[in-house]
Amino acid sequence: xxxxxxxxxxxxxxxxxxxxxxxxxxxxxxxxxxxxxxxxxxxxxxxxxxxxxxxxxxxxxxxxxxxxxxxxxxxxxxxxxxxxxxxxxxxxxxxxxxxxxxxxxxxxxxxxxxxxxxxxxxxxxxxxxxxxxxxxxxxxxxxxxxxxxxxxxxxxxxxxxx
Numbered sequence: 098x099x100x101x102x103x104x105x106x107x108x109x110x111x112x113x114x115x116x117x118x119x120x121x122x123x124x125x126x127x128x129x130x131x132x133x134x135x136x137x138x139x140x141x142x143x144x145x146x147x148x149x150x151x152x153x154x155x156x157x158x159x160x161x162x163x164x165x166x167x168x169x170x171x172x173x174x175x176x177x178x179x180x181x182x183x184x185x186x187x188x189x190x191x192x193x194x195x196x197x198x199x200x201x202x203x204x205x206x207x208x209x210x211x212x213x214x215x216x217x218x219x220x221x222x223x224x225x226x227x228x229x230x231x232x233x234x235x236x237x238x239x240x241x242x243x244x245x246x247x248x249x250x251x252x253x254x255x256x257x258x259x
Contacts, residue, residue: 102257105157109251122246129232129239131165137225137232140171141192144179145199145233149240151180152203157252158244191224195233202237 112119127133135142143166150158166176175192178185182196201208201217208214222230 103160103254104257105160106253106255107250108253109249112246112250118246122242125235125239125242129235130243131162135232135236137229137236140166140169141195142232142236143169143171144175144192145195145236146240147176148179148182148196148199149203149237150244152200153241153244153248155244155247155252156254157247158240160254194220194224197221198233199237202234203241 112122131143131146143162147162147166150162172187174187178187182188182193198217198221201214205214221233
C-alpha cells in the first residue's frame with residue numbers, strides 16, 4: 098500500500114500576494130536552500146536546516162527536510178537523535194559545533210550577557226573554513242526566514258488519500 102500524498106495548505110495567505118516578500122524568500126532559497134550549490138557538505142547543511150525546522154516547530158519545513166535528509170542518505174541515527182544532538186556520539190565534532198551555532202543563532206533572543214553568541218562563532222571557525230562559516234550563517238538565516246514565512250502562512254501538511 099502506498100503512503101498517502103502530503104499536500105500543503107496555506108490558510109492565512111500565499112506568498113505571491115507580495116512580490117517583494119516572494120522575491121526575498123526565493124533569492125535566499127536559491128543561494129542557501131537545499132538545492133543550492135554550496136561548499137558546506139550537503140549532509141551537514143541538511144542537518145542544520147532540519148534543526149532550525151525543529152527549533153521553530155514548522156511542520157511544513159519538518160515534512161520537507163526530514164524527507165530530504167533521508168534522500169541524501171544521512172544516517173537514520175543522526176536524523177532520529179537531532180533534537181538531542183548534544184547527547185550523542187553519532188555526530189562529528191564539526192557537526193556538533195555547527196549544530197550548536199545553528200541553535201544559538203536561531204534562539205538568539207535567548208542569548209544573555211553570560212552566554213554570548215561570540216563563543217559559538219569562534220568554536221565553529223575552529224572547525225570549518227571562513228567561507229563555510231559564512232555559508233552556515235546563510236543556511237541558518239535562510240531556514241529561519243522560511244520557517245517564519247511558512248508559520249505566518251499557516252502552511253499545514255495534510256494527507257491526501259489516494
